[in-house]
Amino acid sequence: MMRIDDDLLMAFLDGELDEVTRARVERALAEDPELQVRLDIQRRLRDRLAAHYAPVAEEEVPERFRAMLETNVVALPAARSRPLWQTFVALAATLVLGLFIGRAITSPGPIAVEDGIAVARAELADALETQLASTQPPGAVTRIGVTFQRGDGRLCRTFDSGATAGLACRDGAGWQLMMTASRAGGGAEGGFRQAGTGNALVLQAAQELMTGEPLDAARERQARDSGWRTNRPSR
Amino acid sequence: MKRAGASVSSARPGSRLLQAFERELLTLLPRLRRFARALARDAADADDVLQVALERALKAREQWAPGTRLDSWMMRIVRNCWIDEMRSRTRRLRTFVPEEEGEAIGSDSHREIELRAEMHDVDRAMNSLPPEQREAIVLVLVEGLAYREAAELLEIPMGTLTSRLTRGRQALAQMLEAA
Numbered sequence: 001m002m003r004i005d006d007d008l009l010m011a012f013l014d015g016e017l018d019e020v021t022r023a024r025v026e027r028a029l030a031e032d033p034e035l036q037v038r039l040d041i042q043r044r045l046r047d048r049l050a051a052h053y054a055p056v057a058e059e060e061v062p063e064r065f066r067a068m069l070e071t072n073v074v075a076l077p078a079a080r081s082r083p084l085w086q087t088f089v090a091l092a093a094t095l096v097l098g099l100f101i102g103r104a105i106t107s108p109g110p111i112a113v114e115d116g117i118a119v120a121r122a123e124l125a126d127a128l129e130t131q132l133a134s135t136q137p138p139g140a141v142t143r144i145g146v147t148f149q150r151g152d153g154r155l156c157r158t159f160d161s162g163a164t165a166g167l168a169c170r171d172g173a174g175w176q177l178m179m180t181a182s183r184a185g186g187g188a189e190g191g192f193r194q195a196g197t198g199n200a201l202v203l204q205a206a207q208e209l210m211t212g213e214p215l216d217a218a219r220e221r222q223a224r225d226s227g228w229r230t231n232r233p234s235r
Numbered sequence: 236m237k238r239a240g241a242s243v244s245s246a247r248p249g250s251r252l253l254q255a256f257e258r259e260l261l262t263l264l265p266r267l268r269r270f271a272r273a274l275a276r277d278a279a280d281a282d283d284v285l286q287v288a289l290e291r292a293l294k295a296r297e298q299w300a301p302g303t304r305l306d307s308w309m310m311r312i313v314r315n316c317w318i319d320e321m322r323s324r325t326r327r328l329r330t331f332v333p334e335e336e337g338e339a340i341g342s343d344s345h346r347e348i349e350l351r352a353e354m355h356d357v358d359r360a361m362n363s364l365p366p367e368q369r370e371a372i373v374l375v376l377v378e379g380l381a382y383r384e385a386a387e388l389l390e391i392p393m394g395t396l397t398s399r400l401t402r403g404r405q406a407l408a409q410m411l412e413a414a
Contacts, residue, residue: 006401014375016382045408049273049376052357056269062282065264068289069257 004028004035013042110161111177118177120168128157128168128175132224134217146206146214147223153230155215155223158206165202167209170228179205256296259305260289266378270310273373274317276362284320288313310378311388314370321366360410368403371396376404 004012004025011017012025029036110124120128127142136143145158156169156178166180181201215223223230271281271288292299292312299308361369374385386396 006405007397010401010404011382011397014382041408041412042404045404045411046376048357048411049372049407052355053269053273053377056272057265059265059268061264061268065268065285065289066261068286068293069261069264 004032006038009035009039010042013039013046110164111180117171118180119171120175120177124159124161125175127161128159129228130224132217132220134220145203147220148206148210148214149212149230150209151211155228155230156206156209158202160202167202167205169209178209255301256299256305260292260309263306263309266306267309267313270373270378271313271317273361273377274314274370275320277358280320284317285313287320288316291316307384307388310374314388318366356411360407363410364403364406368399368406371399372403372407375400 008017008021008025012022017025029039110120110122112119112121119125124142127140127144131140131142131144133144133147142159142161145160147155147157150156150169154169154171156167157175158167159165164180167178168175169178170176179202267285267288268281271285272278275281275284288309292309295312299305361372364372370389371385374380374388375382380388382393382396382400386393389396391399
C-alpha cells in the first residue's frame with residue numbers, strides 16, 4: 001500500500017494533485033480507515049476556517065474605506081437597476097426646499113426654485129457658467145468636476161461646493177440642477193442615508209446621463225466660450 | 236472637513252470618468268477585509284492594516300498593470316503592510332521572529348494568547364501560529380488560492396509553501412480538535 005504523508009493528503013484535500021496521484025490516494029483511503037480519519041480532521045479544519053472568516057466578507061465595508069477610493073477619483077458601486085438621477089430629482093427638490101426656507105429672503109442661496117425647477121443661483125451659477133475644471137484655483141469655493149454631453153445634446157457639469165455636491169445641466173439661459181447630494185458630516189439629517197458617498201453618487205448619475213466621453217480641457221473651454229450651446233445633439 | 240472637490244478636479248482632463256482601478260478595488264474590499272482579518276490578530280488590527288494598504292495602493296497605482304490580477308497585487312500589499320506592522324511591534328509583542336525561533340517560542344505565545352479567554356477558538360489557534368504558517372493557511376484555506384498562486388504571492392518555492400501549510404494545519408487541528 002502506498003504511504004500517504006500529510007503533505008500528500010492535504011494536497012489531495014486542496015485539489016492540487018494530478019489524476020493519477022489522486023486515484024492512488026483514493027485507493028489508499030478506501031483501504032485505510034485511519035487515513036480517512038486524518039483526512040476528515042483536515043476537512044473539518046478547512047471548513048471551520050472558511051466558515052469562521054466568511055462573515056467578514058459579508059459585513060458592510062466601513063465607510064472610511066469606500067470614501068478613500070471614492071474621493072480619490074470616481075470609483076462607483078455596482079450598476080443600479082434604474083437611473084440614479086431619477087431618484088435624486090425628488091431628493092434634490094426636498095433639499096432645495098430646505099435650503100430655500102432655511103435662508104433669509106434677502107440673502108439668496110445657491111439654489112432657487114423657478115416654476116418647480118431647481119436652478120443654480122449666485123456663486124454656484126457663476127461657477128457653472130464660467131469656471132473651467134482645468135484652470136480653477138485650488139481654493140475655489142465651488143469646484144467643477146466633469147463636463148459632459150447628455151443624450152439630448154445638453155451640456156451638464158458636476159460640481160462640489162463643500163457641503164453640497166451636485167449635477168447641473170444647461171437649460172435655456174441657466175443651469176438646472178438635476179441632483180444634489182450632501183456630504184457626510186455636513187449636517188445632512190433626514191433621510192439621505194448615502195450622504196457620505198454623495199460625491200460618488202453624483203458621479204454615478206453623471207455616468208448614467210453621459211453620452212461618450214467627458215469633455216477634455218480644450219472642449220470644455222470651447223463649450224464655455226460658445227455659451228454652453230450645442231447645435232448638434234448627439235442623436 | 237475633507238475637500239470633496241479634490242476628488243473630481245483631480246481627474247486628469249480627458250481621462251475616463253470611471254477609473255478601472257478604483258472601481259475594481261471597491262469591489263475587492265469585502266474580500267480584502269476578510270483576508271486582513273484572517274491575517275491579523277484581531278478586527279481592529281485588520282482594518283488598520285487595510286487602511287494603510289489602501290493608502291499605499293493608491294500611491295502606487297501606476298505600478299499596477301491593467302489587465303493583471305488586482306486581487307493578488309492588493310493582497311500582496313496588505314500582507315506587506317501587516318509584516319511591517321508586526322516588525323514595528325516585534326519588541327513589544329514578540330510575534331514576528333524567524334521561523335525556527337517561532338516554533339521554539341510557540342508555548343510562550345500560546346500562554347500569552349490563552350489569557351485572552353474571550354477570543355474565539357479559531358482566533359486563538361490562528362494567533363498561536365508562526366506568521367509564515369498563518370499566511371500560507373490564510374491564502375490557501377481561507378482565500379482559496381492555488382498552491383502556485385500562493386507561492387508566487389509569498390515569493391517562496393512550492394515546497395516551502397506546502398511544508399508550511401502542512402505544519403500549520405497539523406498544529407491547528409491539534410488545538411481545535413482538542414478544544
